[in-house]
Amino acid sequence: MRAALVTAIGAEHVHTSSIDTALYARDASVIDAGFTSIVCFPATTAEVQACVRAAVAHGLPFVARGSGTGLAGGAVPCGGAVVITTTRMDTIHEVDLASGVAWVGPGVLNLDVSRHLAPYGVHFAPDPSSQQSCSIGGNVANNSGGPHCLAYGVTSAHIVALEVVLPDGEVTMLGGLDPEPAGFDLRGAFVGSEGTMGIATKVAVRLTPNPPTIRTMLIDFESVAEAGATVSGIIAAGVVPAAIEMMDALTTRAVEDFVHAGYPTDAAAILLVEVDGLPGGVEQDLETVTSVARANSARTVRIAADETERAALWKGRKSAFGAIARIKPNYYLHDTVIPRTRLVEVLEQVYAIAKKYDLLVMNVFHAGDGNLHPLLVYDARVPGTTERVYAAGKEIVEASLAVGGVLSGEHGIGLEKQAFMHLQFSDDDLEHQAKLRRAFDPMGLANPGKVLPSGSSCGDVFSMSPEQQQAMRDGGAWL
Amino acid sequence: MIEQSLQDFVDEVGISDPVCVIGGRTQWSVGGLPAPSARAVHAPTGVVDYRPAEMTVRLGAGTTMSELDAALAAKGQTTVLEGAPDATIGGVLAVGHSGLRRLRVGPVRDALLQVRYVSSEGRLITAGGPTVKNVTGYDLCRLMVGSLGTLGCFAEVILRTRPRPVAAQWWAAGGDPFTVTAPLYRPSAVLWDGETTWVHLEGHVADVTAQGEIVARAGGAPCAGPPALPPVRSSVAPSELAAIVRSGAAGHCVVEVGVGVVHGQRAVPRPATPAAVVELHRRLRHEFDPHQRLNPGRDALRSLEVA
Numbered sequence: 001m002r003a004a005l006v007t008a009i010g011a012e013h014v015h016t017s018s019i020d021t022a023l024y025a026r027d028a029s030v031i032d033a034g035f036t037s038i039v040c041f042p043a044t045t046a047e048v049q050a051c052v053r054a055a056v057a058h059g060l061p062f063v064a065r066g067s068g069t070g071l072a073g074g075a076v077p078c079g080g081a082v083v084i085t086t087t088r089m090d091t092i093h094e095v096d097l098a099s100g101v102a103w104v105g106p107g108v109l110n111l112d113v114s115r116h117l118a119p120y121g122v123h124f125a126p127d128p129s130s131q132q133s134c135s136i137g138g139n140v141a142n143n144s145g146g147p148h149c150l151a152y153g154v155t156s157a158h159i160v161a162l163e164v165v166l167p168d169g170e171v172t173m174l175g176g177l178d179p180e181p182a183g184f185d186l187r188g189a190f191v192g193s194e195g196t197m198g199i200a201t202k203v204a205v206r207l208t209p210n211p212p213t214i215r216t217m218l219i220d221f222e223s224v225a226e227a228g229a230t231v232s233g234i235i236a237a238g239v240v241p242a243a244i245e246m247m248d249a250l251t252t253r254a255v256e257d258f259v260h261a262g263y264p265t266d267a268a269a270i271l272l273v274e275v276d277g278l279p280g281g282v283e284q285d286l287e288t289v290t291s292v293a294r295a296n297s298a299r300t301v302r303i304a305a306d307e308t309e310r311a312a313l314w315k316g317r318k319s320a321f322g323a324i325a326r327i328k329p330n331y332y333l334h335d336t337v338i339p340r341t342r343l344v345e346v347l348e349q350v351y352a353i354a355k356k357y358d359l360l361v362m363n364v365f366h367a368g369d370g371n372l373h374p375l376l377v378y379d380a381r382v383p384g385t386t387e388r389v390y391a392a393g394k395e396i397v398e399a400s401l402a403v404g405g406v407l408s409g410e411h412g413i414g415l416e417k418q419a420f421m422h423l424q425f426s427d428d429d430l431e432h433q434a435k436l437r438r439a440f441d442p443m444g445l446a447n448p449g450k451v452l453p454s455g456s457s458c459g460d461v462f463s464m465s466p467e468q469q470q471a472m473r474d475g476g477a478w479l
Numbered sequence: 480m481i482e483q484s485l486q487d488f489v490d491e492v493g494i495s496d497p498v499c500v501i502g503g504r505t506q507w508s509v510g511g512l513p514a515p516s517a518r519a520v521h522a523p524t525g526v527v528d529y530r531p532a533e534m535t536v537r538l539g540a541g542t543t544m545s546e547l548d549a550a551l552a553a554k555g556q557t558t559v560l561e562g563a564p565d566a567t568i569g570g571v572l573a574v575g576h577s578g579l580r581r582l583r584v585g586p587v588r589d590a591l592l593q594v595r596y597v598s599s600e601g602r603l604i605t606a607g608g609p610t611v612k613n614v615t616g617y618d619l620c621r622l623m624v625g626s627l628g629t630l631g632c633f634a635e636v637i638l639r640t641r642p643r644p645v646a647a648q649w650w651a652a653g654g655d656p657f658t659v660t661a662p663l664y665r666p667s668a669v670l671w672d673g674e675t676t677w678v679h680l681e682g683h684v685a686d687v688t689a690q691g692e693i694v695a696r697a698g699g700a701p702c703a704g705p706p707a708l709p710p711v712r713s714s715v716a717p718s719e720l721a722a723i724v725r726s727g728a729a730g731h732c733v734v735e736v737g738v739g740v741v742h743g744q745r746a747v748p749r750p751a752t753p754a755a756v757v758e759l760h761r762r763l764r765h766e767f768d769p770h771q772r773l774n775p776g777r778d779a780l781r782s783l784e785v786a
Contacts, residue, residue: 011616087562096718098717098718099716099717099718099739100717100737103490106772122590132482136571142614143618144616145612145614149612149708153585153589154612154614156589156621157585157589166755166759170755171755172753172754172755173753173756174756176716177717177718177739178714178715178733178739179577179581179586179714179738179739179740180575180576180577180625180712180714180740180782181714182749182752182779182780182781182782182783183752183756183760183779183780183782184586184622184625184626184630184763184779185621185622185624185625185626186622186756186759188588188618188621188622188624189617189618189619189621189622191618192614192618193617193618194618204600209664209665211664212664215488232532235532235533236531236532236533238555238642239642240534240640240641240642240733261589277664277665277682277686278664278682278686278689279685280682280683280684280685280686280689281683281686282683283683284683288660317680318752337610337611337612337613338610339530339533339609339610340532340533340611341530341532341533364614367613368613369610369612370610371612404610405608405610406608406609406610406613406615407615408613408614408615409610409612409613409614410612410614411617412614413614413615417615421615421616424608424615424616425605425616426605428598428602428603428604429604429605429606430616432598432604432606432619432767433606433616433617433619433636435763435766436617436619436622436763436766437617438762438766439759439762439763439765439766440759440762442762451616452616453615
């Protein structure tokens with residue numbers, strides 16, 4: 001196996017040392033159950049194809065990996081899968097303004113795409129908080145979100161075409177630069193399939209024009225309920241801002257201590273609201289948001305005066321995870337989405353559940369689309385704590401689904417949420433999802449053990465080794 | 480607990496013989512006519528649960544465009560779906576063609592949040608979910624849009640709604656669309672027939688006025704609506720449009736600039752579908768409908784062809 005890979009991509013790009021295999025056996029999730037004996041770093045489509053063919057020829061599964069920032073265990077190798085890392089495929093091949101796309105390699109980092117596009121007055125809209133580190137290939141695999149997906153849509157809305165290596169080693173194009181390619185939307189099926197339908201080797205991302213006017217507001221409240229009601233009120237008033245982010249008191253204080261974003265540390269909750277577009281609509285939306293906030297007893301509505309202030313406000317939001325790591329050594333979070341009109345009651349339940357299990361919960365999330373990120377922060381070294389955390393997490397999921405919510409808004413299912421899939425889908429529903437997967441991967445070798453609940457598990461996905469706990473303390477992640 | 484109308488549809492589709500779903504028959508021959516042996520079935524109708532504050536609407540797939548429009552207009556909302564007043568929502572989704580405003584509001588496939596469909600084996604399957612953001616499991620919703628009912632018979636859907644624009648105006652201007660629209664920010668449609676450029680602006684009153692003035696400076700004038708669209712639809716990369724208009728490859732045509740849809744007198748030939756994609760179609764149809772009983776005669780690979 002190793003010999004075949006060395007022949008295909010060169011010895012220096014095939015890693016088998018115990019350090020490498022241990023490092024690439026995990027991602028940014030709490031899951032410590034993966035195992036691999038070989039990690040390869042192909043640089044071209046042909047090399048990815050050779051890696052896939054070598055794995056398949058040896059009857060071995062394979063898993064694609066981008067930057068490893070995933071929070072659900074999607075890149076964790078199961079069944080001794082060969083890890084195929086796309087970090088060397090980091091070329092921006094072409095900016096095609098006439099067709100409104102850029103062709104990029106899967107290893108290009110999310111933020112680098114928009115940086116590269118800046119001179120053209122366009123950008124790549126999905127902006128996960130990990131955007132400095134996460135790759136486009138990972139965004140495609142997880143159908144990633146981010147604050148600005150409220151108005152602009154998640155990754156799938158911004159991927160026009162994909163060159164992929166299918167699980168049998170064939171290379172093909174899914175989707176196309178034309179708007180209505182023949183046949184089923186295989187592009188749409190592939191995006192968000194978490195590496196179980198093949199490996200994207202070249203991605204056509206949609207170019208979004210930069211808005212001529214952007215206004216960013218910081219609104220603070222004396223209660224979480226008032227902030228939640230404001231979010232529901234803004235949407236109900238027919239305004240879809242570019243972003244509505246919410247942070248509760250604990251998070252706000254932690255972030256302010258960490259990056260000094262200018263957040264009020266005595267607020268019970270803050271909202272970061274951004275509106276963009278042409279000036280008339282922006283002013284109108286600004287007025288509507290302000291009046292809804294005032295009607296819900298907002299203390300202050302501050303509009304960023306300039307780009308520096310706006311950048312500081314966003315830096316606070318995007319540094320939230322790093323800040324939280326300073327409170328407790330471990331975190332565990334869910335990513336459920338609930339109807340936006342039910343924010344207040346579900347947040348109350350989240351706090352009650354945390355209290356019941358004697359845990360600290362910090363909320364920082366994409367409030368505008370109802371995408372919760374309740375972080376249970378804890379110290380896994382204290383015996384019995386981890387069990388309480390998972391029990392509380394399960395109750396939070398159940399509370400979200402009970403009001404008509406869904407399991408995941410942007411992080412994906414991976415290994416972490418498989419066990420919850422039955423809460424949202426019937427056996428028949430899951431069998432239909434399995435049909436789609438089988439059509440792409442009849443042999444079941446592309447990232448096995450993920451997304452759909454299956455008999456073959458990766459072991460106890462929630463076991464936590466001391467090394468993994470240390471990695472969590474040192475590394476942090478994003479949401 | 481399944482509502483009675485859904486259960487009736489499940490029973491109507493049954494488990495064995497070939498069926499074809501009849502909607503408004505407004506795009507009946509797209510992708511092939513149903514086999515004569517197929518038994519006609521009708522999806523449930525009516526808006527079931529409209530939540531304007533959530534910007535979602537749940538409705539039977541047999542509901543007509545006009546009925547949905549009326550319900551949403553009452554709350555100042557709309558969807559990205561476009562179609563004849565008698566077209567059914569299920570039909571518009573099954574065909575999957577996007578409307579003229581795609582440039583700004585996006586394609587039809589991004590509007591479908593949840594679909595419940597009756598499977599080949601006669602089961603009611605739920606794909607997607609009711610929330611506006613959702614990556615739970617595989618994206619069967621997008622697979623279903625444009626599938627011409629060959630993977631399942633749509634029974635009920637949840638769609639994303641949008642605020643209805645306060646102001647909207649069509650403009651027409653001589654000259655090429657690239658010059659006319661370059662200074663504009665996200666017009667909702669730009670059409671071109673080689674001589675005239677039509678622009679649709681929507682949004683806040685002041686913005687629509689200001690953007691309209693830009694078109695006026697380029698020699699444009701307000702007009703009542705888009706031009707009549709020639710009958711044959713083709714799909715090309717937006718970068719190819721100028722050459723198609725100039726060469727007359729589609730006959731007299733109106734093209735959607737920035738999108739790539741060509742409305743012409745004849746089809747622009749497509750490149751051959753890759754063999755691997757054809758094979759994926761074969762496997763998908765085998766998985767979802769092994770006995771070929773769902774809308775037989777129709778083929779999503781021919782979704783731009785009219786029988």
